[in-house]
Amino acid sequence: MTTQPWGSQRQRTAIGRLGLSVPARQAVTDLQLASGTSVLDYGCGRGADVRSLRGLGLDVSGWDPAHQPAGELKAAEVVLLTYVLNVIEDPAERRQTLQNAWAHTRTALAVAVRLRWERNQIKGREYGDGILTSRNTFQHLFAAGELRDYVEEVTGAHCVSSAPGIVYAFRSDEARLSYLARHITPDEEWLASEDTASAVAAVVDHLERRGRLPRLEEMPLQVTAVLGNLRPAELNRLAQQASDRTKVEEAAKRSALDTLVFLAVELFHGRGPASSLPLPVQLDIRAFFSSYAEACKRADRLLMKLRDDAYVRRAMTGSAAGKFTATALYIHRRGLHRISAVLRLYEHCASIAAGRPPEWTVVKLRHQGRGVSWLDYPDFDTDPHPRLASSYSVDLTTLKSTFLSYANSTNRPLLHRKHEFLAPEDPDVPKYLRLTEAEVRAGLYEHPHLIGTEEGWEKELSRCGRALRGHRLVHRR
Structure with missing residues (x-):
């Protein structure tokens, strides 16, 4: 490491917490870390995340050069690199640290950093490619889009932005595609099954929500155990008789559109063979399209429509939810499922480019130019005219992002006609x-x-x- 004219005290950046950090909490939710999953907190500081994750039943180890030098440094399914890259003043060492964390990763690496909009919260002077703080520590602040590019370049893996300042790098395309599928297609929730009648009801519920019958591999063990005595043809007949055909047809349309959005988003990193897709997506393609090639062609056409200003504007004016203005369409998150596939794809493209913030209420899709803003109105349900707490925006032509906080404002923007933002x-x-x-x-x-x-x-x-x-x-x- 290059000798510095001052003594960097990186250990002073580690703070004590009572609970999970924001990136660790996001990783638990996004990556669906289950009990027994092995996790390595690389640069764990004082170990707050390690203790909290162990409390959730995860197999966690932590290592930190200053606070936990004797910690167990072993490969894990998920590796957390939380606010570590910011405090390294030497770019070569910063890069090597990311490579070391990646070398210990089996499935997914979660990288979290501080972003440039936090500059006004840091007291200090410019030094190298960052800031030398008043506490004699260093902070290199990233742009939201810059982080994803940097992690991809160092690891050689395809990355997805989860939230501003949080990026996931996946060891395999299967792991990445499973992550994307969970965020685009609805989660599979199964009804409790204690006997044959309730198990058949659970299959009917799946049929009415997904638009197709489930395969055996998709069913929970509890359901398959109860239905073991029924032949597939008999189960099919019972489910078809008990289901509401209108609900099934509507669900099939939704699932087909969800599949198109997924395939369009997948194109960002190069589309693989159908066998690389998560099983539920493969089954949706088989049920709702004549072939994988035909589904891909339709997804590509959907992606191309995002470039057509007139088409996007027509989609917004005819939207089944949201408020259309002279510049944009505003939709409450509860009504997002009602907008057209091309507008859902629009929002997903922005989230992949710069991350979707964890707290937001209304999304703004611009039809003059291409840009998306996530607006946070925390009291939307209780305040007749909710006040704006923050705004996070990404320009899809430049991939630049901006964050504005109104926490200290004495004259905040507020909403009127709340019903117009909903379905x-x-x-x-x-x-x-x-x-x-x-x-x-x-x-x-x-x-x-x-x-x-x-x-x-x-x-x-x-x-x-x-x-x-x-x-x-x-x-x-």
């Missing part, structure tokens, strides 16, 4: 619509340019002699 069948729509209609009658929307922020909205409420009690508009005393 029409959402159970909260009638309540939100009644409030909007009352506000229109009271004259509160006569000056729309004034009501977009807290201060302007309060002034209009005062001018009209109104106040809010929950989702009810009342006269101000």
